[in-house]
Amino acid sequence: MSRDGPTTRDDRREDLQRLLGHRPIVLIGMMGAGKTTVGRRLAARLGRHFVDSDEEVEKAAGMTIEDIFRAHGEADFRAGEVKVIARLLKDQNIVLGTGGGAFINPETRALVKEAAISVWIKADFELLFQRVSRRSNRPLLKTANPRETLQKLIEVRYPVYAEADVTIVSRDVPQDQVASEVIDAVLAHLSNETPNG
Numbered sequence: 001m002s003r004d005g006p007t008t009r010d011d012r013r014e015d016l017q018r019l020l021g022h023r024p025i026v027l028i029g030m031m032g033a034g035k036t037t038v039g040r041r042l043a044a045r046l047g048r049h050f051v052d053s054d055e056e057v058e059k060a061a062g063m064t065i066e067d068i069f070r071a072h073g074e075a076d077f078r079a080g081e082v083k084v085i086a087r088l089l090k091d092q093n094i095v096l097g098t099g100g101g102a103f104i105n106p107e108t109r110a111l112v113k114e115a116a117i118s119v120w121i122k123a124d125f126e127l128l129f130q131r132v133s134r135r136s137n138r139p140l141l142k143t144a145n146p147r148e149t150l151q152k153l154i155e156v157r158y159p160v161y162a163e164a165d166v167t168i169v170s171r172d173v174p175q176d177q178v179a180s181e182v183i184d185a186v187l188a189h190l191s192n193e194t195p196n197g
Contacts, residue, residue, distance in 0.1 A: 022092035032131035
């Protein structure tokens, strides 16, 4: 319902806020998909607070994710991650960016499905590899063949990510554009939700 013809960005924001209520928007996807950058822009657009679950896990543990992996292993990291995400999902009006493996955990996935709207930011292999190659802080890719490791992670994770409420394809475009697409897609998803009986 726009005041002056075409729907404006403000109209979309208001409609989305009304349909969302206080539910968090949770961004899922592979490392390098753009969850943090898109999440920050999305939160700014919606007047919400952006939270990165990896940063929160690091704060709670008092060490970096790399150090947690090295000292305690992936299983310990995932156990801490579930607790942190369960706590964060109680916060209102947030956009939550999650680590690449978070949604793969059945417990975390159930928590997200119950409390939030999940958005999979899907990117193709070459774009992901190009992005993750620029950074050395990816413990899961510290292998003899990072390309092959990334490909295997994609094969395992994409079918699970597909359970997200909404899927957005990330391309090599400004992340502001991706944030706009997330708003449109979540708005469309929520407009089609049937009210509980």
